[in-house]
Amino acid sequence: MMTVAAARQLRDGTACFVGIGLPSTAANLARATHAPNLVLIYESGCLGAKPDRLPLSIGDGILADTADAVVSVPEVFNYWLQPGRIDVGFLGAAQLDRYGNINTTVIGGDYDDPSVRLPGAGGAPEIAASCGEVVVIVRQNLRTFVERVDFVTSVGYGAGPGDRERLGLRGGGPRVVITDLGVLEPDPVSCELTLTRLHPGVTTDQARAATGWDLAVAERLTTGDPPTRYELTRMRALTATTRENGRGGT
Amino acid sequence: MMTVAAARQLRDGTACFVGIGLPSTAANLARATHAPNLVLIYESGCLGAKPDRLPLSIGDGILADTADAVVSVPEVFNYWLQPGRIDVGFLGAAQLDRYGNINTTVIGGDYDDPSVRLPGAGGAPEIAASCGEVVVIVRQNLRTFVERVDFVTSVGYGAGPGDRERLGLRGGGPRVVITDLGVLEPDPVSCELTLTRLHPGVTTDQARAATGWDLAVAERLTTGDPPTRYELTRMRALTATTRENGRGGT
């Protein structure tokens, strides 16, 4: 459901900077369903990749083979991401706070002696800074939804309204956070992530219990439509072809 | 003779940044005679071009067709010229002074209202700054060999010893100036261009009379060897194939 909900966020014809894992699955599902002209940009330099199966990594050969253009890594960051040419950035998170700031670097302890060392920043800080908007996909629980992230790897709305402008970040920041429980969107005034939609069968109390801060809930809370048969079929087709190639991409 | 003398300056196996006209003719003659492994770099982005006829322009198709690599114009300047990877830069001049400073911009009047507007800088300022050494080819007469250039387009030794270091120019500067009368080299102490060789049949007085400053002459002035039959044959072969394609490259 999380993947389907994320895929639905992607409008046809836009350009989307995709990380591997859930973002790549969702973006490819979108392309296989309602957004055939979605332009997938991978940080490996593949512009307009059209894989017919899910790549395991952001550098699989299928991405280069099917891309409109394969450019160097400096070019993808300097000529394509940095000037704001990419509409949507798709990010995961190990921790997320109420302003959509993301941590993928270290958890616990301090930076030099962390409890858990995570992979780090990769392309995320500049994706978060420069894409027209950001879609975050993350499982919602007390480990991930924290009052304060242990390390700011990628900036959401910083400490609140006006911070992105003060920092000179030119992209719009997180527009939506998709979790396994529902959908959160930033409040237009406070920038605080607000629960606006629940997946079928999930309750507000469940979402609150999975959030490490006092979760704001929209007055008009909606429930998402369950995956359609078409979405599920295409999803299964994508992951099936992938399994033949090693392992699922999620 | 000027072209042959210039060609002889190029050592086999070096990388040479070539402008069009006399430099291109000389570099291609060198490659056709004693320096088969001379690497020709054209600012159009052709690295290691091996044309079998003289190109009219620095962007002729023959250069791209025969190059080891064709790169973008920003790349040829940033990745190849600027870091000092090119051993020899080959430049022409409309005016030249005793310190090897070059003008290809404007002559007479002032910059905003010149007597003669020339093409301008092109790649020359950075070729002069960053190549390991510079070879200048220029006809020697009172219009070209002047006390002070009307405009410094490319720096030789500036106002004298130590100026290149003060300016932070990392290449060695002009090593030799080839003219239709002979060869000049900078004095190792004063950096002043000094007549070190005459072409066959040319006298010191002729060279002095063609120089707009009090020309220094080396104690051991030599006379260059006339072009060999082999050099002349290869030269004719190069220019003949070119004429079929339009016009000679000089």
Place this chain on the structure above:
Amino acid sequence: MAKLVALSDGVADLVHDGDVVALEGFTHLIPFAAGHEIIRQGRRDLTLVRMTPDVIYDQLIGAGCARRLIFSWGGNPGVGSLHRFRDAVQNSWPGPLELEEHSHAGMANRYVAGASGLPFAVLRGYTGTDLPRHTANIRTITCPFTAETLTAVPALRPDVTVVHAQRADRAGNVQMWGITGVQKEAVLAARRSLVTVEEIVDELDPVPGQVVLPGWAVTAVAEAPGGSHPSYAQGYSVRDNAFYVGWDAISRDRDAFRDWIERHVLKVEVQA
């Protein structure tokens, strides 16, 4: 997604009086057909930008389209000077021409900065030359790590960049190869772009050395077979070196020039 347009519509829509316009191409793939259309449509007060203003800019300048030129080498490659350019600078004919002059390295990096969304670029360049005396657009900058002094130049952001390429597909993806110069940077640096192509095809077969500009990064594509003549399109035509040599005589004389423009540009029948 780039729109596929007729050349005349593309120029009418995208190139306006007073614009900063870059027609790029490094000897190869010079967009002559688009330049001629700009002359035919009588554009005025353009700031023309280009590393190597050559014959097409000589024509635009002589035809009175330009008020200002930002450039690094203005000559007829392999032949000599540009006489219309000279006449404008030396004698203000047909009108005065302001110059902003750079080196190739500086211009290339100005496009790179524009394409990269940065306000400036850093290079080792211009040091000791007289170029910085004549423009405020060449400054110094200090490395925050080594304290070394380097040169800074501001980004170029043309209102519109026009280039010529070999092919495009129907989605407006553009493919060029051979010497591709600074065209990618010039297109990405610009607010709008117009690409003329030798042909529009169903599929862009990959070619060694190709540069592909995705259709979503291009504003409009117009088919213009032979649109780079007397320059050339590798794989489609060869450089008409005789034309460049012949231009020297035509362009030396104002009347001969006007006559040439009349006959070869203004009176040409153009497809709608």
Place this chain on the structure above:
Amino acid sequence: MAKLVALSDGVADLVHDGDVVALEGFTHLIPFAAGHEIIRQGRRDLTLVRMTPDVIYDQLIGAGCARRLIFSWGGNPGVGSLHRFRDAVQNSWPGPLELEEHSHAGMANRYVAGASGLPFAVLRGYTGTDLPRHTANIRTITCPFTAETLTAVPALRPDVTVVHAQRADRAGNVQMWGITGVQKEAVLAARRSLVTVEEIVDELDPVPGQVVLPGWAVTAVAEAPGGSHPSYAQGYSVRDNAFYVGWDAISRDRDAFRDWIERHVLKVEVQA
């Protein structure tokens, strides 16, 4: 002109204890064979540089070759974490590992500056993140034209860069295609370079999307067929995704890791 060498000689000549070493490759064309040779030759105190330290760096770190890591994303792509990397950072096993951490955009631009002979690069990056708190190698710089504040990072200049490519010719000209990442910049930024290739051929037939490194810009080339396994070489092999998945279990356990290195790296017969 690059020398053609045996891989063991190339590593012996070009990679020294204490060096700053970049083994680059963006998922594709990762120089595993060269990395294994570095382990076999027992190099110590290396500063390893790489945008995406993955399994080969996990192996070098676990084998005790590294003292320091300069990087932007240290994971097993598509699988998860690098357990040897984690163990070194969290538990100093087999020794402590100093980190200098960047973003991809920062690292890519650091290589670009190195390749360009500049002391630093400018980008829009890192702003608002906690990364600048932990290294002096991320600073701000002011645009001399607009007064805007941007980020500066210093050039990377590895002592030696090692990459894998599809082919080279006998003059050491190197040809790679597919995803070519930051390899050209990493080679040009380095003082010395070693390129392993699938094969050495007489002629490099042009291939769409190719990057060619001229032999005179490369120090040495060694033939190492399959030298990027479990990564891949487009046109020669496919990515061994099962290996990457399987590495997770091997690398979680110190003994299993040591055993794997013993059997698959140290005891391998190598051609002279």
